[in-house]
Amino acid sequence: MQKIPFLTLEQVKEIVKTYPTPWHIYDEKGIRENAKRLNEAFSWNKGFKEYFAVKATPNPFIMNILKEYGCGVDCSSMVELEMSDACGFSGKDIMFSSNETPIEEFKFANDLGAIINLDDITHIKYVEEVCGKLPKTMCARYNPGGVFTMSNGIMDNPGDAKYGMTPDQLIEAFKIMQSKGVKHFGIHAFLASNTVTNEYYPKLARELFEFAVRIKNETAINVEFINLSGGIGIPYTPDSEPNDIFEISNGVKKAYEEVLEANAIMDVAIFTELGRYMLAPYGALITEAIHEKNIYKHYIGVDACASNLMRPAMYGAYHHLTVLGKENEKASEVYDVVGSLCENNDKFAIDRKLPKIEKGDYIYIHDTGAHGFAMGYNYNGKLRSAELLLQEDGSVKMIRRAETDKDYFATFDFCNIMDKYLK
C-alpha cells in the first residue's frame, strides 16, 4: 500500500517557523478514527477494553485523547503510573504489567487501585508484603514456552522470553491467591510482536481461552477477563498489507464461542493492551536534510538522529521516508540517510532509493507514533525533540516542548559545576 504522509510540505514550512526541526508530530484525526474503529470491532464483547500501552507514546495529551474512547492504560513503571494518575486514570482503568518489578511499585499500583498483572509466582509474597494483603482482583501473565508459529511463517519464541509463568505455575499461583482471598481473576499473554497478520490475536485468544477452561477444571475459578496484550502490527513497508481489525475481532469471537461459551464460561471480558496499533501510523518524525556527503557511499545527513528514533539502529527496523514536496518524483538516487551520532548504526535508511535530495529538503519519517519519541535518549549530548499534535482543525499544538541544555544539566543542580549553563 502506498505510504501517504499526513502532512504536506506547505504545512511543514509553516510549522518550522515556530518549531525548528526535528520534531515528532501526531495526527489527532487518525488517532481518534482508529480508536473508534477498535471499539466498534470488539463491540460484540460487553466488557471489552483497550488499555493503551503507555510505554509506546507516554504523553498525557495523547493519553487523554484515548481516554475519551474509554481506553484505560497499561503501565510498566512508577513514572508511567504517576503519569496515568495525573491524567485521571484510576482503579480498574489501570493495568500494571511489569516485570522484575521494584516492590514499591506494586504498592503504588495497589494504592491507585490498579489491576496488578503478576509476572511470576514468587511475586505473590512481595505484593502481599507491601500491600498488606492481596488485592481482590489479580491478573497473571502466561508463558506457554516453546515456539509460537503462525501459518504465514511469522513466529516468536516464548520459550526464550523472560516474561510470565509456565501454565502449571500459573495454576498454582491462582490456587494460592484464591486461598488468600482473591476473588476476581484474569490472564494475560504477549507471545509475538508487531504481527502483520490477522491471525495472531485469534490464535493467541484460542490458546488463552483453552487455558481458561483448564483453570476452571483444576481450580473452579472462572476467569473474568482475558488480556490479549499488544502485538498487533502495522505495515511499516509499502509492500505489506495493513491488518483488518474487524477480521481480527471476528477471529477472536469465533474462538470465544467455540471454546469459552462451549464450556459454559460466560461473560468474559476481552482486554487489549495495544501500543503500536493505536499510535504508530499516526506519528511522524520530521527532519531537515542538512548535509550531503559522497565517499564510498552517498550520504544525506539530517538533523534528527537515533536518539529521536532508535528503532532502525536497535532492530534494523524499516521506516518509510518521504521527501516532502517530491512525493511524485522518480526515485533516481540511492542514499544512506544518517543522523549525527558517533555510531555507525545511526542510519534512518540504508541504500534507499529516493528522489534527489537537496539541502533544506524536509524528510517525513513514517510510522514513528509508537516506540519512537518514547525510546529517545541523550547519548552524544543529544536533546529530545518537541512533540506536536496536528489537531482536527488543521492547527498545530505543542504537546511537549523540546529539551534544552538546562534539562540535560539539571541533574547537576546539587553542585555548582554547570551553573554557567544552568542560570
Ligand SMILES: *Cc1c(COP(=O)(O)O)cnc(C)c1O
Ligand atoms: C510493549 C507492551 C505492549 C504494547 O505492545 P505493542 O507492540 O506496542 O502493541 C503491551 N503490553 C505489554 C505488557 C508490553 O510490554
